[in-house]
Amino acid sequence: MAKVMRMGRAELKVLDLEKAVDYYTNVIGLEETGRMGDSVYLKAWDEYDHHSIILTKSKSAGLAHFGFKVETEDDLAYFERKVEEFGCTTTRVSNNTRLGEGEAVRFILPTGHQCELYHEIDFIGKKVGHVNPHPWSLESKGIAPHSLDHILLTGDDLKTVTRFFIEALNFRQSEKITTVDGEEMLGTFLFTSNKAHDIAFVKGPDAKLHHAGFHVEELHDVFRAADILSMYEVPFDITPTRHGLTRGKTIYFFDPSGNRNEAFAGGYYAFPDMPTVTWTEDKIGQGIFYHRRELSESFMKALT
Amino acid sequence: MAKVMRMGRAELKVLDLEKAVDYYTNVIGLEETGRMGDSVYLKAWDEYDHHSIILTKSKSAGLAHFGFKVETEDDLAYFERKVEEFGCTTTRVSNNTRLGEGEAVRFILPTGHQCELYHEIDFIGKKVGHVNPHPWSLESKGIAPHSLDHILLTGDDLKTVTRFFIEALNFRQSEKITTVDGEEMLGTFLFTSNKAHDIAFVKGPDAKLHHAGFHVEELHDVFRAADILSMYEVPFDITPTRHGLTRGKTIYFFDPSGNRNEAFAGGYYAFPDMPTVTWTEDKIGQGIFYHRRELSESFMKALT
Amino acid sequence: MAKVMRMGRAELKVLDLEKAVDYYTNVIGLEETGRMGDSVYLKAWDEYDHHSIILTKSKSAGLAHFGFKVETEDDLAYFERKVEEFGCTTTRVSNNTRLGEGEAVRFILPTGHQCELYHEIDFIGKKVGHVNPHPWSLESKGIAPHSLDHILLTGDDLKTVTRFFIEALNFRQSEKITTVDGEEMLGTFLFTSNKAHDIAFVKGPDAKLHHAGFHVEELHDVFRAADILSMYEVPFDITPTRHGLTRGKTIYFFDPSGNRNEAFAGGYYAFPDMPTVTWTEDKIGQGIFYHRRELSESFMKALT
Amino acid sequence: MAKVMRMGRAELKVLDLEKAVDYYTNVIGLEETGRMGDSVYLKAWDEYDHHSIILTKSKSAGLAHFGFKVETEDDLAYFERKVEEFGCTTTRVSNNTRLGEGEAVRFILPTGHQCELYHEIDFIGKKVGHVNPHPWSLESKGIAPHSLDHILLTGDDLKTVTRFFIEALNFRQSEKITTVDGEEMLGTFLFTSNKAHDIAFVKGPDAKLHHAGFHVEELHDVFRAADILSMYEVPFDITPTRHGLTRGKTIYFFDPSGNRNEAFAGGYYAFPDMPTVTWTEDKIGQGIFYHRRELSESFMKALT
Incomplete structure (x- = not known):
């Protein structure tokens, strides 16, 4: 497949x-x-x-x-x-x-x-090269994420969009948030690589962006990113914490236009044979922010 | 595919x-x-x-x-x-x-x-469960790796075994070690998931094991694992360092029978469209041990 | 002296x-x-x-x-x-x-x-001993801080209490928070060892405790402590972040009686010849919480 | 005193x-x-x-x-x-x-x-200043240690030099290495601040330098320093590991003249009332290199 x-x-x-x-x-x-x-x-x-x-x-x-x-x-x-x-x-x-x-x-x-x-896009390569490469470059600036990691969007009909990704694009669902009775889906996390999510959706208005996530390597890099954001006076949405969902370490912040960014590290390796991890709405707080254990208004409301 | x-x-x-x-x-x-x-x-x-x-x-x-x-x-x-x-x-x-x-x-x-x-194997699940799970368990003992990560084997004909994994098992080659003239392959790193390697081979006697690698999350966990090994007086092969190949953070040590184990963290996400990273034999030292920049005798010779 | x-x-x-x-x-x-x-x-x-x-x-x-x-x-x-x-x-x-x-x-x-x-108190010693000791013990439970680190108290007259510590107890002041005009002291951080603070006071009612801080080693330990607190459902005041003051990495949380605790890592080495670092009231947010850059109500109000 | x-x-x-x-x-x-x-x-x-x-x-x-x-x-x-x-x-x-x-x-x-x-030396101050300072500077280059931390010297008569530091300079001894019978001192670690050592001596020729140690903050910084050294092809003496003595995390390497440098993180807070931690010669390997558990020839022999 x-x-x-x-x-x-x-x-x-x-x-x-x-x-x-x-x-x-x-x-x-x-x-x-x-x-x-x-x-x-x-x-x-x-x-x-x-x-x-x-x-x-x-x-x-x-x-x-x-x-x-x-x-x-x-x-x-x-x-x-x-x-x-x-x-x-x-x-x-x-x-x-x-x-x-x-x-x-x-x-x-x-x-x-x-x-x-x-499929087609120009190949540029990396400054460290791919012959005897150094593991990272001293010339990097700022947060210096490894790559674009995932995006999280909002939408009304999460069942259909989940079905779309599974049926049309061969994705799997790593995690979901549901009402306590399990009837309604409030969040859906989907993967095609072995990352805990390549795309995700939470319940909300259609066609909106919640955030674009960049991959950094470890907790230390998330924290360093947070320091850098304060040096540049970039507004935070969420300061360093862990997600229950995906187990990743994270910060959220806003670009000058108000688009939310994330620096994300960790998260388990997902495989197609894993059961879908389920978060019930009563535990959604710790599902999203494992430490604070409650959602913030800005996290729910700020969309672009 | x-x-x-x-x-x-x-x-x-x-x-x-x-x-x-x-x-x-x-x-x-x-x-x-x-x-x-x-x-x-x-x-x-x-x-x-x-x-x-x-x-x-x-x-x-x-x-x-x-x-x-x-x-x-x-x-x-x-x-x-x-x-x-x-x-x-x-x-x-x-x-x-x-x-x-x-x-x-x-x-x-x-x-x-x-x-x-x-394909078939019994499902046991995790102690943290998969409904509103905690990210890790306080009951874990010892190094507590997340999972078996990869194995590294030795063999004589690395070109054929590479071709086998690519042609018969649809793997890709993330990295290779070659003689300086590029003629002979001295090491081959292969992936089927998005990990930097799922299996690898270095030049050596056929049918031998170099090591079995366990996945831990971050540098800190590799270092903590090293501390634990010293508490239990487990013999080390290689103390904490970075691999040039895969960029992972690593330690090697031996089980009571002499089988080499690795605690491995990090390593990039590999994708099928990445060029094969090449290490030439003159740089093999830093390819294997990025800091020491030379191979150790025990690392080359101890096989089971 | x-x-x-x-x-x-x-x-x-x-x-x-x-x-x-x-x-x-x-x-x-x-x-x-x-x-x-x-x-x-x-x-x-x-x-x-x-x-x-x-x-x-x-x-x-x-x-x-x-x-x-x-x-x-x-x-x-x-x-x-x-x-x-x-x-x-x-x-x-x-x-x-x-x-x-x-x-x-x-x-x-x-x-x-x-x-x-x-001066006098019974000597018990450490489980790791002091002859060929291991660096830490596998038997530790929970957050396992190294030691009590410091306490932070509230009081009305910070000038006098600062003078008391400097004149009567030979402490030095590492940092202070002042009104923008520099007239009034809103916070005072004092040291006698080479830690960035051994005791501190912020403006507030007399005779109250703000928090007791425990020393953990690194950022990773602060984050691990935060995970453990969520596993035990301990209420947080502040999730992982950095202090501008002392530069330490920190979390705040409450014991079952409502006494605030801190797990604190890092902070510079203070010496008597350092100038007193000054935070002006307009920057108090980032002085206290370097990432969030604003005080929270609970942090100001919850005292025991 | x-x-x-x-x-x-x-x-x-x-x-x-x-x-x-x-x-x-x-x-x-x-x-x-x-x-x-x-x-x-x-x-x-x-x-x-x-x-x-x-x-x-x-x-x-x-x-x-x-x-x-x-x-x-x-x-x-x-x-x-x-x-x-x-x-x-x-x-x-x-x-x-x-x-x-x-x-x-x-x-x-x-x-x-x-x-x-x-006592007297010109005051220059820090680029981050001491009014509302950022915790570190984006302009730093290379390993960017916080400070000179300690030096380790060699000498023949460690009992006398220890007595000198204790009696003439009011230092305390945090740790020592002795022969198994406790008769002879092979290493002595001395502090005047609350760091685990401000100066140390190991048995060897008089008037020689073993290393000058620079203070970095955490394990992550030691490892990053090691990466940087490999990028600059600086020769290593010891790749990342932990000391049993002081419990610090460390790397050793050589400046272009052959003077040994150390990047050192951690180490406990020492106080005058702590018992002197003792390492016996049979455990000297793990005292110096907690993971490898044996001394290397270069570590013993390279002196300037």
Whole structure:
């Protein structure tokens, strides 16, 4: 059974492009790899492809689209067919619509989000190289995450979007949040790689972004990231803590346009044979924030 | 393209069964889940399946067999066919030959190691459960790794065994060690999950075990494991350091029969589209031990 | 110039003695070393003396007294004279008024807190011993702090209590919080050892306890402590973060009687020649909680 | 009883001054604060004083002198008298013999090392300032230790040098290494602050330097330092491990002249009332290297 390879890119809408670039390059520590039109393309130091983040000037913040990379052109055609069979209309985004990208298959998720699948994208490589490489680079700036890790979106019909990811994209569900009676799904965490989540949804308005998560290595890096955010006076949503869900170590904070970012470390290796971990609504506080054990208003309300 | 799910189990030959059980339960901190004949079955606290380690009394130390778990019975049949097509003879190991296990497909690797593929194994679950689970358990003992992570074997013909894993089992090669002219392969690191390696081989005698690696979470856990080993007077091979290969943080040490164990943390997420990282023989020292930058005799010579 | 050696003990008033003992032994992980009357005596694993915490059954929570240990009986007499000269009345607490203790010099701080100086206390030693000792013990339970680290109290007249510690007890001030014009002192951090603080005061009602802080080694231990608190459902005040003041890594939480505890790691080495670090009231948020950058109501209001 | 405040400076003899400066500023990450004659003056980012390391061009490597800072001019006179009373001749080093320094009291230790006591030295301060300071600086380079921590010297008569530090300088002995019968002292660890050691000696030739230790905060920083050393191809003596003695986490490595450096984190708080921890010669391996449990030849032999 073919698998989608990974969360490959997220196009974030930003209100002030230069402020955004300054933040994503100096505070987050991504590398600018190109510009086209109103968009700036960026990659993390440990990614090989041309970009994982696209910043696009816009009148409102939010997620313009996100894309999963698949392993082959055959996989692209296979998932295109599966998405169509599920009942979603697909279109082909032509080559070089955006910088460094090949053709993509585009469709709208049951939650209203613009999603793409793609195989082709320019290869840039890493500054440490791949012959006798050093494990990290002294030249990194800011938080310096390894890569884009996952995104979390909101939507109304989590059962359908879960079914979509499982049936059309061959994802598995690692965790879910349900009402105490188990009837309604309030959160769904889905994976295609062996990470605890590649994408997740919580109950809320359709077509909105909750956060884009960047992968850092250890607790120490999460804490260091928090220090750096305070040095740059970046507003926090959530200071260092652990998630019950995924067990990851985390901080949440906002980019200059109000898009929520996460620095995320850890999380178990997920495998298709694991039972879906279930969090009941009465324990949702510790499911989300294992220490505080209650949700914060800003965490629930701030969406872009 | 179907994928093998993960390194599922390793059967280690031990000279003194009770000493081995004492070590693997108290020092490593695995949980005994059953006994049958001359074998004791163990799992790590973060594994769902009945066992990942089997200790079998024997006249010499080493690896009796190891097995990869596949996702479905169809996958089992698919890989059985692929292994046969590669030219390896397969046999079916019947149900309950060992405790808690279903049928397995058995064959001998080009390097002479006994390998199995299986889908069926009893589900035990975790003490933390999978409804509103705590992230770890206060009851854990010893090093308390999350899971069996990978094994490293020695063999003479690394090109063929690499080709076997790629062609018959759909693995990818994350890293390799070659002579400076690139002609000969001295080490090969292969993955099927998104871990930096699920199995690896270094040049050496056929059919031998170099080490079995257990997954711990962070540098701190590797260091804590090292402290615990000193408290129990377990002999070290390599004290805490980083690998250049995989970038993991590591220690090596020996079980009472002389089988080498590793506590391994970190390592990047590997994806099928990454270029194979190459280490040339002149840099093999820092490839293996990034800090010391030279191989030790014991690391090269001690095999079981 | 003689120096007070360290914060040696704190006697906490608790509402339910057995609940308190259960919490301080199992969750905090102190060791019970004796009982007398309505009091239970406890020490941390890395302390040599008979006790550092006394739990005394009482109708209200709070701090019954705390004591600094001095190096010699001469130092005791010297500081007794200095305290008297400052204008505080001292009394001698006789031998064995409490378990394991010798004579103490008792007086009331300008902030109304009961304070003692003492030299004599029974020596118990550590389980790891002091001949070829292991660095820590596998038998530890719970958070397992190394030692009582410091206490933070509230009081109205911080200038006078600061002057008392500097003039009568030869402390130095490592940090202070002042109004923006520098006129009024809102917080004062004082040291006699080389720790960033041995005692501190923030503006508030006299004779109240803000928290008793326990020393853990690293960030990882603070985070692990936070996990343990969630496993035991202990209420948090502040989840893992860094202090601007002292630079320490910290969590705050409440014992079953409502006394605030802290697990504290890090903090610089303070020396008498360092300038007093000053935090102005407009930056008090990041001075206290470097990440969140604002005070919480509970942190300001909950006192015992 | 007056106390010496801390290890304040070490003057290292280096063979190639510019190579040394490059190493100590870029790899270690000290800041150059001045030059005079054949000497370059450096401080660590978390130190207030003008310098803690002086690099002086010389025909051989080693330690030209080291100095302890005392709190007052009275203390200087007091210890000058005590050193004389012990039987060591003292001389006054005049003002500005070296850059930024006031008068010092100079004498030769029983082990033949040049030692100074001083009070006056120019105040430079920290880049983070001491009003509302950030906890660390994004501008730091290399390993970026907080401060010079301690030095370890070799000498023949460890009993006398121990007695000198205790009797003349009011130090205490935190730990010692003895022959199994306890008759002979093979190592002595001495403190005047609350650190586990401010100076130490091991049995060996007189007047030699074993290493100068720099203070980093946590295990993670020791490991990061090790990574950086490999990036700069600095030769290691000892890769990351724990000391049994002091319990610190450590790496040893060599500057371009062959002077051994250490990056040292942790170590307990020492107090004058602690019993001297004793390591017997049969356990010296784990006393020095808690994991490896045996001494290495280079660690014993390489002295400057």
